[in-house]
Amino acid sequence: MFNLAISLAGTSIALIFTDRFPGWTFKGLFSCIFGINFSIQLFWDILIYPNFVTPLRYVPCVPGTVSQLHILMDSPRGQLPLKWMRTIPNNGLIRFRDIFRHSHLIATNHQALLDIMSTNTYDFEKPWKAREFLARIIGFGLILSEGNAHRVQRKALTPAFNIKNIRSLYTLMWEKTNILIDELEKEVKENPMEGTNTNSSVGKVEMSVWASRLTLDIIGPVAMGRDFQSLTHKENKVADSFLRILEPTKEKLIFLAVNFIFPQWFASRLPWKLNRVVNEETGYLRSVCHEIVQEKRRALQSQKADTSELDADILGTIMLRGEFSDDELVDQMLTFLAAGHETTASALTWACYLLCQYPDVQNRLRQEIHDTIPSSNSPITWTQLEAMPLLNGVCQEVLRLYPTVPNTVREAVRDTVVAGVSVPRGTMITLSPYAINRSPHFWGDTGAEFIPERWIDTDEKGNKTVNHNGGAPTNFAQITFLHGQRSCIGKDFARAELRCAVAGVVGRFMMEMQDPNQEIHIAGAVTTKPRDGMHLKMTAVDGW
Template sequence: MHIRDQLVVNLIASAGEAYVLLRTTLPDRAFRQVFFWAFGINFAALATWSVFIWPLCFNPLRHLPLAKGHLHHAKMLFDSPRGKTPLKWIRTIPNDGLIHFRDTVNRSYLVATSHQALLDVMSTNTYDFEKPWLVRNFLARIIGFGLILSEGGPHRRQRKALTPAFNIKNIRALYPLMWEKTGILLSQLEEDIKENPSGFNTAGNIELSVWASRLTLDIIGPAAMGRDFQSLTHSENKVADSFLAILEPSREKIAFLALNFTLPQWFVQRLPLRLNRVIDTEVGFLRQLCHQTVQDKRTALQERKSQQEELEADILGSMMTSGDFTDSELVDQMLTFLAAGHETTASALTWCCYQLCQHPGVQTRLREEIRATIPSADYPITWAELEAMPLLNGVCQEVLRLYPTVPVTIRESVRDTTVAGKRIPKGTRIVLCPYAINRSPDFWGETGDEYSPERWIDTDEKGHQTCNRNGGAATNFSQITFLHGQRACIGKDFARAELRCAVAGVVGRFEFEMQNPNQEIRIAGAVTTKPVEGMHLRMRRVEGW
């Protein structure tokens, strides 16, 4: 126990002893006066110690490079794009892996910036850090206490039970499903083009981000829970609409997020706020949907109506047959996979098309590579073909680097520990910022902000091109879109495979540009990264594929 905690314990013990002594020796009125004066003085002393003396004179972090000011933790929530402030610090504040900043009451926060610091937080000392309880409690309202929000022993147990479902063999077996759904998307986009002509060269106006979300929802549904939502072919789809209502970016949602990260849930949920009603309604529907799916599959399992292979054809079936999860835990896992499993790739596909509009030469070369490898959209692709295309993989990797779905996340030390050789007291909050790390000049040089798919392509002396996995950076921790270590995103290979299929299909079939080339696209989102204005494209089918 360090000195700050010991002081609090001593004060409480002394107050208890004083209370007993005074209560037995003084009349009621005198006792109340003395007690409240003593309480006020002790509270003031404790506040002075916690807010001024400890942070400024004793905190071992006080000597670290400091970002001056006291509102940075709040400012980060309203950054556009989120992660902009930590990236500025990385570029301007010399540091050895940790940058220190304080909130309004001088509590310490750190931003991890180096390979060693990131390694310690995400791998070496992973279980010394947890998501702060206020953060977890709010997010659990939406996705339940599934794999993302579990900590410590429960997380290790869940991770071990779920890992087999996400091995590379099982992911590659899902390519036919992903390609089939991509084909449906292409057909629906063609219909949408006809219904919304732009009056220019047989092109049509498309809002891509909604279509991207529907595609990925229709993939994660069968893959995760054996349920096809058919949101691509049904314009009115309650599941798709519910996620849109919860995740659609707005300043209102960011302010609501800040409120929930500051105040306890029991208080926030009682406030007469519109978003409280939205979350209760939409999450209530999604939770009931997941519960019913679990019950249907449980009935099939108990009655032996389905073969073992059929039951294990999706993630939910694999979890149920393993016997490691209660029905309530299964519902939480399904909520987690539905939300995280489709939003990541939908966001990446949207930003990918945006960058290809900004770089039409890359779009043309990519279309040529796709068509040279895949004869048509009806061709039964293989994982080997998609994973071997250098430019396709470079385009996908680069957009995942520049537009991480979750741009900022936070951890809190649950015990005294060390990071990058520095002692970290219990209760210190550490910011992990994929947006900043993925663009950091320390890892990517001066071109970190630039869109360059070629950095993910190696060319040998004979001009033969192959994919690389590091983008030319010296460490895997230069890109932390999916984090690393024991808390890395379990579905990262699923997301990459899904993105390859979607990009190959859309770019192979269509040529596209921005409807308004001068439109400013702002990066926002309460938890995830999305374009505030949507992604309005002018698309045209390119014949011959």
């Protein structure tokens, strides 16, 4: 309505000028109307609306101008929002303005997070530019779907992730963890530390690559019934493709920024090597997923596989429902392959890092593991792993301090309300798991510290027991997996996978940093990874 008023006002002013200067041509008149309308609109957008009209004008504001690029290029990502949460008094929202004076919001308290992630979930969507770029990598699966499409997909996929199904997967996870342990022992012997012999049990390991291969070999059978065997085959195209796409470099972060700022029709055509890398590697991954979907489809049509066999993995389960086309199934498999292994791989890498920084915690955790599980070859149960207080405390702290996706952005697709504030359509809102998970509002002065004991209670008999809130006043104090209708559907799977991996690695190895003075930088374009890898000194523990 206001734009129409501006247009009418500009046109009226231009017509007054034409009365005064009757010799003007049509082209001159058009240029005059356009120039006046543009000037009025600019005056309104930059000066009047952001300062005197927007309902967001009373929200506490960060001084100066801040662009989304500042948030994206922040190192570590989430540090700026955390700084503002610590220093700017607010009632659930903090505002910052870009160079065009547009207001952006950051959610900071329970009510704001509840409104965005639960109460008014579908009032917010991922910005189209971000979705379009990410879809090149992971397809338009569950993570990138919005509105009714998301409701339908979530309903169809949820049964595959119920807690009973997840707990039945502990055997597979433990089996793969043991393969990882064996491969790590070989690596230790092949790469002894300086001053030790080739048969030494002390050697060098770059952990982030091994973590990624472990989780890929777990999600493959779970998602699509395909064991990629990347742990035992160093030349593995699927693992290498993900590595080339997600390996943390400064160039990839800049590439991400360009793709978030410019439309895909432009960004994807830039003569940039990374465009070719993304196209080649995602093309290969998509072809693998398509091949597997076709194999399942033929088995279903020929009835060579019975229902129980097809229902043994996520792909088979959703194919039996008949709600997705083959292209949609490929998108879902790409999503599960990428998100399903990258989350836990990142968490396992950071778990090893933190345990190197806190050797006392590492030693106590190893003792708890040995007291509960006689050896790595012993079968395990979900009750064992889920009831180990320190193991759960360590895993929860890792997920809290190092969320795989440190920031995510939502756009209000209609006028809505957040924490009692009217939020106009088109407003961008940043959700920062990195900042929320460390916020003193939820966690006090120790929010940035690694304290596994915050997740451990003591019962009336003095026994240590698991708690699931870390002492925080709300579940929204930790949003690594988000909450509500858009929460990560595989969060329980990821937690189970991490428990198995940490129990196996810590049970078998003592870990130190190869270089105790190395400064580890949190990097990564889409997910968080150590910039130059995680180079550990690992010592095999006898008798387990």
